[in-house]
Amino acid sequence: GFGANLFGNLGLPNTSAYLNPTKIPGLRDIRYVSCGSRHTACVDNSGSVWTFGMNNYGQLGHGDRINRKEPTKIEHISGILSAACGAYHSIFLNGSGTAFSCGRNSYGQLMLGTSARVLKATEVSPLPVPVAYAACGADHSIFLLENDDVYGAGCNSKGQLGNLPQTCKTPTKIPDLCDIIRLSCGYNQTMCINENEQLVILGTGERQQHRFGYYYEKDQKAKQVEGMGERIYAISYGGFHTIFKGVSGRTWVCGRNDAGQLGLGPGAKEYIPKPMLLSEELMAALWEKQTTAKSARK
Template sequence: MLCWGNASYGQLGLGGIDEEIVVVPRKCEYFNGKRVSDVGCGRRHTAFLLDDGTVYTCGCNDLGQLGHEKSRKKPEQVVALDAQIIVALSCGESHTLALNDKGQIFSWGLGSDGQLGLNNFEECIRVPRNIKSLSDVQIAQVACGYWHSIALARGGQIFSWGQNRYSQLGLGITGQSISTPQMVQSLQAIPFSQISAGGAHSFALTFSGAVFGWGCNKFGQLGVNDTNDRCFPTLLKSLRSQRVIYVSCGEDHTAVLTKEGGVFTFGAGGYGQLGHNSTNHEINPRKVFELMGNVVTQIACGRQHTLAFTPACEKMDSFGLGGNGQLGTRSTCNRKSPAPVKGPWATSSTAEEYDSEQSCFVRRIYAGGDQSFAHYCTTNVSMLIRGS
């Protein structure tokens, strides 16, 4: 596991290092010899899922978001989940969701907006609890916004709960927070492949590549050609001709990846996080010109930065806010267009030119808050994993 960005709360899992920021990818020694299958990045905390279904967390724990008692600068196992085989997780501003192999969700951390789905508004839950109101439904995916949560059921239904100040629950109403999962009725009978949540906006992607967005749209982060919030899921008509395969959300911006390897971004651009060599906001999806010609296979949005991975060129690019080292460019400057992340990236085609101990075959990239991660292996087991 390589990590870079803000380390001030221990959210990179590097232990008690002197630096507050890490400006170039560094190996997280804790996971040597362990197989990581998922990473959730919160604002100031991180959760790691191992292949054996165990969960480790590190970083800020002021609201119980680590699922154990104290703040930790090194990953520590969430022992309350010992009896569970966890298969996916997600982190919000200060809360965490974990999904087990039976399709049940466990939640912990900040609950004052109902984002834990536990039918209460308790400020702080430090031990993971099962969301019992979803016990009859098998959940396939979870996604945390800052103060809201969404879940995709294996049957295709989408559920949402938590803060609804910006209509980010997609229920046709605005305002009052909701502490128990509600089905997003307007999306029934549509088969979805992925869900994603940003600061206060949400997305759902169909198997055919249609993209629906709802919630806060102050900066155009829904990509629907205006800046009005949406209380119902709205189809992004401008992406209908593209075969979208993945959606990632930052605090106020969105990036989508197409089957052909193209990247479109929209929403807040004040730090360059859209990659268009400007700090303008974009209310419509706009292709990142400097990534054209490359087949990007993975994207990840942090709070105000974006990562894109192009295995054929052995490179990872980053753009946006850089003040905490989250771009991995050896500097703390913001970047308005894609800049290379300084790392030992390798591809199958060039593997023989590298010392296998030094070259990293990237399996998956992650970003959130002001931190970034790349999960890699040092030998090319087979083909690089394409897409997220």
């Protein structure tokens, strides 16, 4: 890991920042990684989940509020395939399509029917169809079911859940999102790829503005992103920036760039509202070794 480590969210012993990638002791055979605001979840090949970092809301899932500077296994869940971290909550998904959630729950983002924080990873009531994939924004959560329906819960103040109520405490179907095959969440946005490999977005970006030039509207309808000239294969969201990969292998970026997070080099604007195509050299470096990692930070 590398970056800030004040709360042990890198799983490394020194709480100062790490400027270079550093191997995390105690983690082996990791297949999936997700990062929250100040915590991290890793899933290994045996289906165990290891969490570390800030735990003030119980987002590490161990049943307490103790921060952990070293990767610690969640003992009471197993067979996990993937993890999704919001700002201060976490969701874990097993091979049967069952989800477990924990952490901050002010808006019902844990999908458990309450708004009380949950310290121990707790099973979410089964949906009509098994969950194929889970993603988290800052305070909202999204499920993609095996039949390609999309369900959401949590905060909807910026339209990130579409036409659902402002707060949803249980998984609720989002009617606007149909035939979805992939999805990802930013701080207060949800982005999906449909079966035609088109981009569909819900929610606003910073300053009430979409990263794609759209503004918040009361109807909160899903919008299709136009103008990229290519079908989209993959999305990766940070809190306030996004990377897209087209079926041709070309890569676009947009969003915040104040810390150079878009990789556009010196002199680039601090905010890119619409997708910008990366150079061939940057694209080759970016996709040469892909990892499965998601982030929602605050």
